[in-house]
Amino acid sequence: MAQFRFKALEEVLNRIPDEFIREENLVSDYYGMMVFDKAKMKKYLSREAYKAVTDAIEKGTIVDRKMADQVAQGMKAWAIENGATHYTHWFHPLTDGTAEKHDAFIVHGADGGVIESFSGNLLSQQEPDASSFPSGGIRQTFEARGYTAWDPTSPAFISETTLTIPTIFISFTGEALDYKTPLLRALNVVNKAATDVCHYFDKNVTSVQANLGWEQEYFLIDEALYMARPDLVLTGRTLMGHSSSKDQQLDDHYFSSIPTRANRFMQDVENEAYKLGIPVKTRHNEVAPNQFEFAPIYEEANLANDHNQLMMDIMQKIARRHKFRILFHEKPFAGINGSGKHNNWSLETNTGVNVYKPGKNPKSNLQFLTFVINTLQAVYEGQDLLRASILTASNSHRLGANEAPPSILSVFLGTEVSKMLDLMEEAVVDRKMTPDEKTALKLNIGRIPEIILDNTDRNRTSPFAFTGNRFEFRAVGSTANNASALIVLNTLVASQLKKFKVAVDKLIEKDVKKDEAIFQVLKGLIISSKPIRFNGDGYSEEWVKEAAKRGLTNVRNVPESLAAYMRPESKELFETLGIFNESELRGRVEVEYEKFIMKIQIESRVLADIAINHIVPTAVEYQTMLLENVKNLKAVFSEKEFNSLAEGRLELIREVGKHVSVIKLKRKEMTNARAEANVIEDLIEKAKAYDSTVRPFLEEIRGHIDKLELIVDNEKWPLPKYRELLFVR
């Protein structure tokens, strides 16, 4: 059995880094060549069709069918010229990844042959076979059909030979079955709410867009070694494996040069990404061996998220070209760092102002403080929802593991902004402020920029950190669709901004001056949101205690965390803002519970299979070898000599025997636990049962396998070991 492992190792040692050729010398010469962007639209569309699409992008207007027909003709002409033969509606179902079904452009022509054809109808709407995508029961209760609809705000692109059209995916009754639909809704709502608040400071603002800059962490594993690990192939993580004597202790991977094979892979990925208009900017080694990161320049959030999904897809495809496999899993290896996908998020006005960037005068700084303080309050009130948006079966291995954000939500502001808030809290008094008091406060507010620019302190242990001109939501998992977190974040902030505006307007109605009304409401929010502010070490034991004292929640298990979505106040939040109606919310949460159950179920089955069919036979074979050896010793030596010579062997034989028995027993118990959980009707109860009765066996059985790995002859061990997966390249 160990043959597979050794053959794989041999293959890896013979690898030669792949050559790779960049499309053009200058990236700027080919960036976006496969995207139907504004420049191409200008060339291929009539003036009115061009305006219809750009209005849809900038003002959210609808492209009517007549215009859609024109756009479709232009798109088709461009796509065919660039080698496309097919088109597809591309969407983000609630499973991992994206979905597409390719159709050829051909239709029957008049003379019995075929011609290439595409229409506004096909561009605007299609009906994919939706039945196999999860909906959490939405489709059963309403209509079986679902359809995809063109999202003109994210440009079409050519992937290999297919014109790919970003779309939303909804049920026949208009309910969202995907990630994009509610994301677009949430972005709309935050746009409206933030624009209204910006009007206190600048009447020229007509829209506010949310930006996202994601940082994608991942592991690269050689294909041959990957294939010799059924757990990696089937679950994306190692379900067993003793830690390597050396892993990340020396930080030598992080600080060394990128290995050549990995570097070639990265250049190849970037080349494809640039053709598709993905502004990949940064590539580097991460902390764990064979762990890396890509980060682009930030973009409008919906586009950035499409690009992240596309990027994950490209990475997987190109990895194969270089005989690698990508691990996106949040925790592929026990004992070393896992992977996240930090979401850098900000709001920017159409006038080009980032509201999270301190300005140059008291007025723009008051706007800055307004948004920071409202965000604090939003995160404080929404801590459970934010956690629910990112906590999954796989990410739960990472959160709270002292290498990733803790499972307690808190916001890091840095000392300077914190001081500013403290100062404001003190300076704003409950009575009408005197002109002198106001002037003094404004003077102080005006001073922020130099302070912040000089003090870009960072806190890597915070799940939600202010980083000078944006917030970084660091708890998002590396496999995640960012939309899940962004829907909740933007909804929470929108809701809070709306409340803020109501409160300020109320005071203004009572003849309080605008700036003073803003001061007063902000002061209230500074006080109420105080528990969420934490600049210290988020990994420490003291913080867990302190957070409990502050009344912050600390939830590490997925079923409990997901329950936050179904609280009455959550339902109300999503419903009033038009993000999810009740059935959409319920459907979505059901899908999450199902995914959780399925992931644990698969892991449990895979582990049982490997334990019984790979590990136990290997251990028994080794034990038999030891027994033979003991028998031979006995035949040759006197009893006294035998006793001393065989002592160690006998001990090993017993130890192997013990681990094998426990593995078999626990395997049986785990199967029983699964059987018991499987008959539970209620989905939430079933998920809880999987979490509390099945999941613990994974750790327990693994413990015994890892012990065996240390005992059994290396020549016999069937699975590539951690040191091989992480260091042989």
Ligand code: ADP
């Ligand atoms: P670090 O590792 O220090 O957090 P990186 O350079 O790896 O920084 O990633 C930072 C990410 O934040 C990039 O994607 C970058 O484009 C993004 N970013 C920078 N400014 C903003 C902003 N105003 N809004 C959103 N994202 C931003």
Ligand code: MG
């Ligand atoms: Mg980074």
